[in-house]
Amino acid sequence: MNEIDRRTFLKNSASAAGVLFLTPYFGGSMLSSSESIQIGYFEREFGIDDKMCQMLLEKALSKGGDFADVYFEHSLENWLVLEDGKVSRSYGNVLLGVGIRTVKGDQIGYGFTQELTKESMLSAASTAASLVNESARPVGKSFNSIELKNYYPFDPSMIEIPLQSKLPLVKAINDKCFALSNLIVKVNAGFHDSTKRILIVTSEGVKAEDILPRNYLYASTVGEKDGRTEQSWYNFGGRRDFSYYTDELATKLSEEVVGRTEKLFEAIQPPAGEMPVVLGPGVTGILLHEAIGHGMEADFNRKKISTYSNMIGKKVAEHFITIIDDGTNPHQMGSINVDDEGVPGQKTLLVENGILTSYMHDKISAKYYGVEPTGNGRRQNFEHYPQPRMRNTYMLGGNEISEDVIKAAKNGIYIEDVSNGEVKIGEGDFAFYVSQGRMIEDGKLTAPIKDVNIMGNGPKMLENIIMVANDLQIYEGGAGSCGKWGQSVPVSFGLPTCLVKSMTVGGTQQKGGVS
Amino acid sequence: MNQEMYDLCKWAIDTALKNGATDCRARMSRRRFVNIRYRDHKPEVVKEATTRGLNLNIYINGKFSSQNTPDLRQTALESFIKKAVENTHFIEDDPYRSLPDPKYYEGRVEMDLQLSDPRHGNLTAEQRHNVAKTIEQVSLEKAGDKVIWVEAGMNDSEWEEVILASNGFKGANKTTDHWAGASVTIADEGDRKPMGYFWAGARTFEDMPSLKSIGEQAALRTLDLLGGKKIKTESLPIVIENRVVGNVLWGFLSGLYGNNIQQKRSFLADKKGKIVASKLFTIKDDPFIKKGFGSRLYDGDGFPAKKRTIVSEGKIEEFLIDWYYSRKLDCEPTTGGTSNLIIPPGDKSVDMLMKDLNRGILIKEFIGGNSNSATGDFSVGIIGKLFENGIPVQSVAEMNIADNHLNFWNKLSAIGNDPWKYGSWLTPSLVFDDILVSGI
Numbered sequence: 007m008n009e010i011d012r013r014t015f016l017k018n019s020a021s022a023a024g025v026l027f028l029t030p031y032f033g034g035s036m037l038s039s040s041e042s043i044q045i046g047y048f049e050r051e052f053g054i055d056d057k058m059c060q061m062l063l064e065k066a067l068s069k070g071g072d073f074a075d076v077y078f079e080h081s082l083e084n085w086l087v088l089e090d091g092k093v094s095r096s097y098g099n100v101l102l103g104v105g106i107r108t109v110k111g112d113q114i115g116y117g118f119t120q121e122l123t124k125e126s127m128l129s130a131a132s133t134a135a136s137l138v139n140e141s142a143r144p145v146g147k148s149f150n151s152i153e154l155k156n157y158y159p160f161d162p163s164m165i166e167i168p169l170q171s172k173l174p175l176v177k178a179i180n181d182k183c184f185a186l187s188n189l190i191v192k193v194n195a196g197f198h199d200s201t202k203r204i205l206i207v208t209s210e211g212v213k214a215e216d217i218l219p220r221n222y223l224y225a226s227t228v229g230e231k232d233g234r235t236e237q238s239w240y241n242f243g244g245r246r247d248f249s250y251y252t253d254e255l256a257t258k259l260s261e262e263v264v265g266r267t268e269k270l271f272e273a274i275q276p277p278a279g280e281m282p283v284v285l286g287p288g289v290t291g292i293l294l295h296e297a298i299g300h301g302m303e304a305d306f307n308r309k310k311i312s313t314y315s316n317m318i319g320k321k322v323a324e325h326f327i328t329i330i331d332d333g334t335n336p337h338q339m340g341s342i343n344v345d346d347e348g349v350p351g352q353k354t355l356l357v358e359n360g361i362l363t364s365y366m367h368d369k370i371s372a373k374y375y376g377v378e379p380t381g382n383g384r385r386q387n388f389e390h391y392p393q394p395r396m397r398n399t400y401m402l403g404g405n406e407i408s409e410d411v412i413k414a415a416k417n418g419i420y421i422e423d424v425s426n427g428e429v430k431i432g433e434g435d436f437a438f439y440v441s442q443g444r445m446i447e448d449g450k451l452t453a454p455i456k457d458v459n460i461m462g463n464g465p466k467m468l469e470n471i472i473m474v475a476n477d478l479q480i481y482e483g484g485a486g487s488c489g490k491w492g493q494s495v496p497v498s499f500g501l502p503t504c505l506v507k508s509m510t511v512g513g514t515q516q517k518g519g520v521s
Numbered sequence: 522m523n524q525e526m527y528d529l530c531k532w533a534i535d536t537a538l539k540n541g542a543t544d545c546r547a548r549m550s551r552r553r554f555v556n557i558r559y560r561d562h563k564p565e566v567v568k569e570a571t572t573r574g575l576n577l578n579i580y581i582n583g584k585f586s587s588q589n590t591p592d593l594r595q596t597a598l599e600s601f602i603k604k605a606v607e608n609t610h611f612i613e614d615d616p617y618r619s620l621p622d623p624k625y626y627e628g629r630v631e632m633d634l635q636l637s638d639p640r641h642g643n644l645t646a647e648q649r650h651n652v653a654k655t656i657e658q659v660s661l662e663k664a665g666d667k668v669i670w671v672e673a674g675m676n677d678s679e680w681e682e683v684i685l686a687s688n689g690f691k692g693a694n695k696t697t698d699h700w701a702g703a704s705v706t707i708a709d710e711g712d713r714k715p716m717g718y719f720w721a722g723a724r725t726f727e728d729m730p731s732l733k734s735i736g737e738q739a740a741l742r743t744l745d746l747l748g749g750k751k752i753k754t755e756s757l758p759i760v761i762e763n764r765v766v767g768n769v770l771w772g773f774l775s776g777l778y779g780n781n782i783q784q785k786r787s788f789l790a791d792k793k794g795k796i797v798a799s800k801l802f803t804i805k806d807d808p809f810i811k812k813g814f815g816s817r818l819y820d821g822d823g824f825p826a827k828k829r830t831i832v833s834e835g836k837i838e839e840f841l842i843d844w845y846y847s848r849k850l851d852c853e854p855t856t857g858g859t860s861n862l863i864i865p866p867g868d869k870s871v872d873m874l875m876k877d878l879n880r881g882i883l884i885k886e887f888i889g890g891n892s893n894s895a896t897g898d899f900s901v902g903i904i905g906k907l908f909e910n911g912i913p914v915q916s917v918a919e920m921n922i923a924d925n926h927l928n929f930w931n932k933l934s935a936i937g938n939d940p941w942k943y944g945s946w947l948t949p950s951l952v953f954d955d956i957l958v959s960g961i
Contacts, residue, residue, distance in 0.1 A: 092615055093613050094583075094584075094612060094618060095585050095612065096586040096612055097588070098586065098587070100590040100591065102592055113563060114566045114568075115566075116566065117569055117570055119570065119571075120573065120574075120591040133568075133569045133570070136646075169608050169612075173611065192785050194784070228784065228786055235788075235896065236895060278754050279959055280960075309669075389572070391566075426889055428888045428890075428902070429888075430715075430888065431716065432706050433709075433713050435888065436888070437888040437902030439889060439891035441891075457891075458900050458923060459889060459900035459901060459921045461889075461959075463919060510959055510960060511959065512901075512920075512923045512959040
């Protein structure tokens with residue numbers, strides 16, 4: 007049994023299941039215009055009209071409950087893979103179904119089906135309804151489609167790209183990587199793209215439709231030098247269309263991944279123990295997401311298991327720190343026009359000038375706290391019910407310049423990239439694997455470091471951020487996903503350069519020695 | 522074999538071949554599951570559904586694609602398969618890609634592994650609710666007045682698959698599993714709220730451990746986390762508890778896989794037949810354990826399952842090489858994945874091992890971290906107990922161990938008598954000497 011009481015973050019596409027290069031097989035054009043994409047797709051393709059939704063919601067509330075919702079999904083995923091110089095395999099995956107939820111207080115009844123037949127859907131609604139045993143709650147006769155802003159506009163003709171057009175892009179990575187360095191002995195590359203259509207209808211009369219693209223181009227290289235082997239991985243992507251994936255981007259990706267591999271041959275393991283840590287800008291925002299952000303998700307606070315459960319309105323960081331969770335950043339992976347409960351995408355101020363101002367809410371927690379939902383109710387797919395989840399989480403830049411932040415650390419480590427983070431919500435303890443970084447010696451960046459863990463406590467780390475530079479960067483990858491209670495959702499994050507007074511570094515040598 | 526599933530696979534293969542595929546493998550699966558969660562003496566989540574899907578591997582000579590769909594309506598499927606074959610034509614030719622040579626399908630042992638509980642369908646909602654309610658109550662009582670939150674639950678499922686390949690492979694499997702457990706959160710010093718958990722399972726409902734023992738374990742393991750803090754960085758012997766040995770072992774195993782070896786990402790690529798670890802380190806794979814969570818009659822390629830010794834007294838005996846990478850590496854295939862992985866147990870309990878060591882750290886959980894398959898370097902956070910005079914005296918957290926697998930497994934000095942029962946890796950607790958544990 008997997009551990010279920012932790013959240014993990016895997017910044018790695020290579021292990022992802024999933025797939026498909028297929029254009030739709032159900033006839034008609036998938037995308038004709040951005041208007042027609044968003045409205046009426048499920049009615050056109052599968053006959054899901056308001057009357058059917060009303061029938062399902064009535065069944066879901068036939069034994070009582072506070073509210074119910076239906077969530078239809080149709081997703082196509084494609085994955086092209088290059089190995090040993092050839093784009094020699096492709097994978098495809100189709101998701102189609104509806105999830106039906108009945109909510110009573112903080113209790114959830116949930117059923118889903120892959121068959122969009124009346125009989126199967128009513129059966130799923132009956133499963134959801136089995137949670138309670140009271141008198142039926144009536145459902146309104148009409149549903150209002152909500153107006154949504156579009157945070158990931160795309161050219162419809164640039165989403166469903168034929169396989170033969172993607173193939174040269176992936177293949178180019180191979181040639182570019184080998185041309186960049188004679189240390190490179192293996193190149194893997196790939197392109198993943200998915201298109202997710204959703205329809206949400208609630209017993210409160212809300213109706214929302216959206217289409218969410220997600221795609222990324224990735225590369226990994228293996229290098230050999232003097233009998234040593236090193237490997238690196240990198241990607242670019244987001245909620246974009248194919249026009250983003252230019253030859254220039256392929257070059258940038260190749261340079262990034264080859265440069266990272268070459269640098270590892272010079273890398274050492276830092277000494278073990280407590281020391282100042284400087285978090286470089288951008289991808290290190292994973293630490294903010296994992297070590298701090300999860301503790302601000304409202305379900306953990308409603309259940310009193312987060313260290314932040316009694317901290318609203320209290321100081322949690324220095325006055326120059328402001329943290330935001332944002333569903334509105336253009337084309338970022340965590341951006342959502344609407345959340346999976348029908349609440350429009352929005353920006354939520356979590357920490358303002360060091361004071362905890364809000365949790366991230368779904369409808370259940372918002373009702374519990376007597377506040378408006380913040381648009382954080384998200385789910386992996388129709389097989390899961392929504393829960394409070396982050397979107398794009400970042401810290402605003404401060405007033406310092408990055409060189410001064412590094413200088414102030416004096417002796418410690420500088421972290422450029424991390425992966426495989428994990429946090430224990432109740433304790434706030436976390437661990438992250440540093441895949442790229444440098445030693446800081448006498449206030450200057452020196453030898454590269456690698457393959458070392460950093461340990462800490464999220465709330466303590468936030469309190470211990472003593473300098474913030476003015477160089478906020480948001481991670482521009484498309485492959486990251488966040489796991490919580492068995493569900494994975496795409497997210498992004500960002501950070502300016504920050505100095506953390508002290509963290510534990512898990513090296514192989516005690517302080518005073520460097521291996 | 523489920524005739525309906527067989528017929529669908531057969532039809533899908535015929536359709537793919539009719540549309541231009543030169544070979545095809547079809548796998549249909551179906552899963553029925555129920556999840557129940559209890560908190561505050563009432564159901565928090567009730568979830569139930571049936572899923573099904575068809576996976577098709579399409580070959581056009583050396584061109585290959587793999588496609589999944591849940592939509593099994595014949596008209597939709599026909600269109601899906603046609604389009605899938607059409608698109609496979611655009612993939613580049615790979616001379617190593619094919620279905621396995623049928624001679625490797627031969628020799629399958631036919632036996633009843635007892636993986637399916639025939640009474641699973643009789644399990645009632647009342648029984649499931651009772652499991653969750655009972656475990657919640659036991660955990661609440663055992664954890665006492667420090668409890669903030671207990672979530673108890675039961676998950677059970679029935680799963681079935683049929684696999685057919687155009688070159689003659691046929692396989693079918695049906696399993697059930699039943700899991701129950703709880704997560705417990707308690708109040709600690711300051712704002713710390715440690716959360717522990719315990720889940721246990723079995724193929725049949727009647728083989729599940731007692732609900733009382735599950736609830737108690739969840740509470741006791743959480744109480745064990747009280748007062749966790751980091752201590753001074755020092756070299757100490759460590760005991761890795763049975764249920765978390767896999768968190769370190771997988772990093773070693775990653776070096777044995779054919780894809781990592783062929784792609785030059787394996788620190789063990791040149792170590793076959795060589796001693797790389799302590800004489801105490803032996804890894805076996807046994808697919809024939811009755812009711813085992815990893816038991817099977819065929820592997821992912823359709824090769825007959827067999828017992829294997831992967832590492833023997835520190836010496837690497839076998840790599841894990843599937844059909845595709847065996848062709849790339851120009852060697853005989855073994856298997857692409859393990860079944861029930863076994864480290865043969867020793868004869869001492871964890872208490873006895875700690876007594877023998879006198880002072881060290883008992884690792885009960887790992888947190889974060891990673892292992893580099895190319896270099897063998899790993900680094901991982903630890904949570905556990907400092908023991909002195911063989912007795913746990915202090916909970917530790919925010920600490921870390923780091924090493925290289927080629928060094929680390931040579932430090933294996935003793936093995937416990939307690940193989941983990943609730944998973945496909947039957948690992949006992951392991952003792953390692955002289956490990957640098959990073960803290961303050």
